[in-house]
Amino acid sequence: MNGVLTLLKPRLWSFLNGNVARDREPRNIKWLLFGGIGFLFWAGIFTVFYRVLRYFQGVEGFGDILAYKLLSMVLITFFALLIFSSIITALSKFYLSRDLVLVHALPVSPAQIFLARWIESTIDSTWMVVVYSLPIFLSYGIVYRGGILFYATILGALLPFCLIGSALSAIAVVLVARFLPAGRIRTVFVFLSLVLFVILLIAFRMMRPEQLTNPDTFASVLLYFRSLETPGSPWLPSTWIYDSLREVLSGNRSGALFHLALLWSGAAALGYLMTWIAGAAYFQGFSKAQTTAERLLPSRQGRGAAGAWLLGFPSGPTRAFAVKEIKTFTRDQTQWPQIFLMIALIVVYLYNFSVLPLDKSPIKTFYLQNLFSFLNMGLAAFVLTALSARFIFPAVSTEGVAFWIVRASPVSIRSFLWVKFWVYFLPLAILAEFLIVATNLLLQVTDLMMILSTATVLLMVPGIVAMGVGLGAAYPDFQSENPAQAVTSFGGLLFMILCAGFIGFIVILETGPVYSVFMASLNGRGLALLQWVWLAISFALVILLSVLAVVLPMRLGERRLKALA
Amino acid sequence: MIELTDLTKRYGKTLAVDRLNLSVAPGEIFGFIGPNGAGKTTTIRMMGGTLSPTAGAVVIDGIDMAARPEEAKRRIGFIPDRPFLYEKLTGMEFMRFSADLYGVGDGTFLQKAEELLRTFGLFDWSHDLIEAYSHGMKQRLVISAALLHNPRVIVVDEPMVGLDPAAIKMVKDILKDLARRGTAVFMSTHTLSVAEDLCDRIGIIHRGALIALGTTRELKRLAQAQQADLEEVFLKLTEEQTLS
Known part of the structure; x- marks a missing residue:
C-alpha cells in the first residue's frame, strides 16, 4: 500500500504547489469565478428540483410516484455518466498519460501502478457527478423531511455507487486494451457513444414530444403514467441506491440497510475482480499501447484537389499554415466523432424548425414566422459559439510543444493568427449562412427578414471567430495532453461569456428598429423621421460592435502571445 | 554574420544571460559550451527569435532581430534541442x-x-x-x-542528442561543408569532443556570463593546461569561476 500512496504523492503535491505558484493572484480570481459559476449551477439545480418536487407533492395520488420515478431516472442518468466519464478517464490514466513510461520504470509492481491510477481516475471522474447530485438529494431530503438518517444513507451509498461505476469501467478498459491499442479504443469508444447519443436524440425528436400538449394524445400519456410504477432492473447498481433511498424516505430502516449492504458488497466484489483482472492483463495492455496504431487512411503522395486549390494562396507562409492546419485537423481522429455529432445536431436543429406547429398557435402565423426567424439569428450564433468553443478556441493551443516552429519562422504572430482566422472563418460563415437560409426557407419568412438575418449573421461570424482565435491565443495551453479541453479553462469561459454578450447586444440593438420596420410594412405605413434615426444609429452600432469584436480580441491575442517569449 | 551586443535575459529575479557580447564571422563554426543552467539554451532561443531579450541586441546578417524579426529569421536555420x-x-x-x-x-x-x-x-x-x-x-x-x-546562419542547440554515430558524423560533415561555403554556424553542445573537433572558436558561458573565448589552443593557454583536452580545460575554467 506504501507504493500506491507514494505513486499518488506527485499528484497531491502538484495540486498543493498550485497554491504557492508565482501567479497566485490571477489563480485566485479564476477560482472565484469558477467557484461562483459552479455555485450558481448548484443552486439552480437545487431550485429546479425543489420546485418540481413541491409541485409533485401537490398532485393528488400521482405526486409521489412521479417524484420516485424522477429519482430513479436521475440515478440511472448519473450511473451512465459515471460509466462514460470513468472509461474516458481510465483510458488516459492507465495507458495514455505521458508520465506512464517513467512510472513503469520505477521499482513498483504494475498492480500498484494500476491501483494508484484507478484511485486517481475514480476521484477525477466522479467528483463532479457527486457534487452536482447533492442539490438533488438535498431537495428530496427537505421536501420529504428525510432527517439525519436519509443524509447518512446518501453519504453511505454514494461512495460504493461511484466505486462500482469506476470499477466496471476499469474492468472494461483493461479487457479491451488487452486486444486493441489504447489510442484506438478512445476513438472507437467516443465514436460509438456519440452514435448512440445521436440515435437517442433523433429518436426522441422523432417522437415529437410537442404532441404531448395535444389533448388528442392523452390516452397514450395515461398508458405512459401506468408504466411509471414498473420497478428498475435488480441487477443495476442505480436500482440498489434508489431502493435504499426510497426505503429510508418511507421509514423502512432495515430495508434501506439491506440495499446499502448490496451496494457495499457489490463494490467490494467488483474491486476484487478488478484487481484480479488488472493483475492478469494490465501490463500487457500497457505494452500494446506503446506501439503506434496504423493510420486509418493511407497518405496520398503529392497534393490532392484541395491542395491544388490551396496552391493559389497569395503567400508561402499563408499557404504553409493553412495546409498544415487543414491536414492536422482532418487527420486527428479524435475530431471525427465531434464533427459527426455536429452534423447530427444541425440535422435535429433544422428538423425542429420543420415541425414547429405554427398553424396551431393563437398568434398570427405571419408574425410568428418572422419572430422565430429573428430569434433564430441569435440561436444560430449560439450554435456557432459552441462550435467555435470546441474547434476554434483551442486552435492556437493545438500547436502544442511544436509552437517553437511558429516562433522561429519568418512569419509574424499577427500573420499566424490571421491565417488561423481565415481557415476557420470560411467554413463557419458558410455553415452559418446555410443554417439561416435553410431555417428561413422552412419558416417561409419575408424577403426583408431573409436579407436582415443573413446580413446580421455574416456580421457576427467574424466576431465569433476572432474572439475564438484571439482569446485562444491570449490564454493558450501548449502543454495540455488534450488541447480541446482548453475551452474549460478561464480563457474558454471568458470566450463564451463575451460571445454571449456580443450576440445578445447585436440582437437587442436590432430588435427595436426591426420591430418598427416590420409593423410599419405590416400596416402599410412609412417610418417616422425619429424611427429612421433610431434605425441608422442601431445598425451603425451593430457594425461598430462587429468590427470591435474582430479587432480587439485579435490584438489582445497577438500581444499576449508575443509576451510569452 | 552574427552579432550579440550586451545580450541580457532575466527570468524574474534570475539573471539567465548577463550582457553577452559575441560575434561570429561568415564561414565560422562557433561552439558554445557551459554547465547545465548556464544560459546556453536561453541565448540560442534569443538568437532564433523565439525568446525576447530583456536588454541588448541580436543582429543576424546586419538585421536587428528586434526591429525586423521576420527578415532576420528568414536567414536562419534554427534547430532546437x-x-x-x-x-x-x-x-x-x-x-x-x-x-x-x-x-x-x-x-x-x-x-x-x-x-x-x-x-x-x-x-x-x-x-x-x-x-x-x-x-x-x-x-x-x-x-x-x-x-x-x-540559410546564411545556422543556430543549433545540442545537435547530436539522440543521433546514432553515423548520423553524428554526417551532421559534422554537413556543418563543416556549410561553413566552407560561408555559412556561420552557432552551436551549443555538451559533447566537448564534438566542439573540439568541429569549432573554430569556443565560448564558455557560466552563470549567464561569458568567462572564456577563443580557439581550443587559446583556451588551453588561458587554463594553463597545454596538454589537457577540452573537457579538462572546461572543468578547470568553470571550477575557477565557481570558486572566485
Missing part, C-alpha cells in the same frame, strides 16, 4: 511546410527536399506520419528542414 513537430504531418509535408514558410520555390523544392531526405536517411519514411518517427528520425527531419532554404 528537442524535436517537437507536427505529429499529424508526414515528413515530406513538413518539408513542404518549411519550404512555404521560408519562401523556397515550388520549382526547386522537390529536388532539394528529396536530396536532403535521402542524405539524412529519411526518404523511405517521407510519406509516413511524423508520429511514427523515432526521436533520432525527428531530429534528422528538423535538421533537414532547417537546411532547406540555404
Whole structure:
C-alpha cells in the first residue's frame, strides 16, 4: 500500500504547489469565478428540483410516484455518466498519460501502478457527478423531511455507487486494451457513444414530444403514467441506491440497510475482480499501447484537389499554415466523432424548425414566422459559439510543444493568427449562412427578414471567430495532453461569456428598429423621421460592435502571445 | 554574420544571460559550451527569435532581430534541442511546410527536399506520419528542414542528442561543408569532443556570463593546461569561476 500512496504523492503535491505558484493572484480570481459559476449551477439545480418536487407533492395520488420515478431516472442518468466519464478517464490514466513510461520504470509492481491510477481516475471522474447530485438529494431530503438518517444513507451509498461505476469501467478498459491499442479504443469508444447519443436524440425528436400538449394524445400519456410504477432492473447498481433511498424516505430502516449492504458488497466484489483482472492483463495492455496504431487512411503522395486549390494562396507562409492546419485537423481522429455529432445536431436543429406547429398557435402565423426567424439569428450564433468553443478556441493551443516552429519562422504572430482566422472563418460563415437560409426557407419568412438575418449573421461570424482565435491565443495551453479541453479553462469561459454578450447586444440593438420596420410594412405605413434615426444609429452600432469584436480580441491575442517569449 | 551586443535575459529575479557580447564571422563554426543552467539554451532561443531579450541586441546578417524579426529569421536555420513537430504531418509535408514558410520555390523544392531526405536517411519514411518517427528520425527531419532554404546562419542547440554515430558524423560533415561555403554556424553542445573537433572558436558561458573565448589552443593557454583536452580545460575554467 506504501507504493500506491507514494505513486499518488506527485499528484497531491502538484495540486498543493498550485497554491504557492508565482501567479497566485490571477489563480485566485479564476477560482472565484469558477467557484461562483459552479455555485450558481448548484443552486439552480437545487431550485429546479425543489420546485418540481413541491409541485409533485401537490398532485393528488400521482405526486409521489412521479417524484420516485424522477429519482430513479436521475440515478440511472448519473450511473451512465459515471460509466462514460470513468472509461474516458481510465483510458488516459492507465495507458495514455505521458508520465506512464517513467512510472513503469520505477521499482513498483504494475498492480500498484494500476491501483494508484484507478484511485486517481475514480476521484477525477466522479467528483463532479457527486457534487452536482447533492442539490438533488438535498431537495428530496427537505421536501420529504428525510432527517439525519436519509443524509447518512446518501453519504453511505454514494461512495460504493461511484466505486462500482469506476470499477466496471476499469474492468472494461483493461479487457479491451488487452486486444486493441489504447489510442484506438478512445476513438472507437467516443465514436460509438456519440452514435448512440445521436440515435437517442433523433429518436426522441422523432417522437415529437410537442404532441404531448395535444389533448388528442392523452390516452397514450395515461398508458405512459401506468408504466411509471414498473420497478428498475435488480441487477443495476442505480436500482440498489434508489431502493435504499426510497426505503429510508418511507421509514423502512432495515430495508434501506439491506440495499446499502448490496451496494457495499457489490463494490467490494467488483474491486476484487478488478484487481484480479488488472493483475492478469494490465501490463500487457500497457505494452500494446506503446506501439503506434496504423493510420486509418493511407497518405496520398503529392497534393490532392484541395491542395491544388490551396496552391493559389497569395503567400508561402499563408499557404504553409493553412495546409498544415487543414491536414492536422482532418487527420486527428479524435475530431471525427465531434464533427459527426455536429452534423447530427444541425440535422435535429433544422428538423425542429420543420415541425414547429405554427398553424396551431393563437398568434398570427405571419408574425410568428418572422419572430422565430429573428430569434433564430441569435440561436444560430449560439450554435456557432459552441462550435467555435470546441474547434476554434483551442486552435492556437493545438500547436502544442511544436509552437517553437511558429516562433522561429519568418512569419509574424499577427500573420499566424490571421491565417488561423481565415481557415476557420470560411467554413463557419458558410455553415452559418446555410443554417439561416435553410431555417428561413422552412419558416417561409419575408424577403426583408431573409436579407436582415443573413446580413446580421455574416456580421457576427467574424466576431465569433476572432474572439475564438484571439482569446485562444491570449490564454493558450501548449502543454495540455488534450488541447480541446482548453475551452474549460478561464480563457474558454471568458470566450463564451463575451460571445454571449456580443450576440445578445447585436440582437437587442436590432430588435427595436426591426420591430418598427416590420409593423410599419405590416400596416402599410412609412417610418417616422425619429424611427429612421433610431434605425441608422442601431445598425451603425451593430457594425461598430462587429468590427470591435474582430479587432480587439485579435490584438489582445497577438500581444499576449508575443509576451510569452 | 552574427552579432550579440550586451545580450541580457532575466527570468524574474534570475539573471539567465548577463550582457553577452559575441560575434561570429561568415564561414565560422562557433561552439558554445557551459554547465547545465548556464544560459546556453536561453541565448540560442534569443538568437532564433523565439525568446525576447530583456536588454541588448541580436543582429543576424546586419538585421536587428528586434526591429525586423521576420527578415532576420528568414536567414536562419534554427534547430532546437528537442524535436517537437507536427505529429499529424508526414515528413515530406513538413518539408513542404518549411519550404512555404521560408519562401523556397515550388520549382526547386522537390529536388532539394528529396536530396536532403535521402542524405539524412529519411526518404523511405517521407510519406509516413511524423508520429511514427523515432526521436533520432525527428531530429534528422528538423535538421533537414532547417537546411532547406540555404540559410546564411545556422543556430543549433545540442545537435547530436539522440543521433546514432553515423548520423553524428554526417551532421559534422554537413556543418563543416556549410561553413566552407560561408555559412556561420552557432552551436551549443555538451559533447566537448564534438566542439573540439568541429569549432573554430569556443565560448564558455557560466552563470549567464561569458568567462572564456577563443580557439581550443587559446583556451588551453588561458587554463594553463597545454596538454589537457577540452573537457579538462572546461572543468578547470568553470571550477575557477565557481570558486572566485
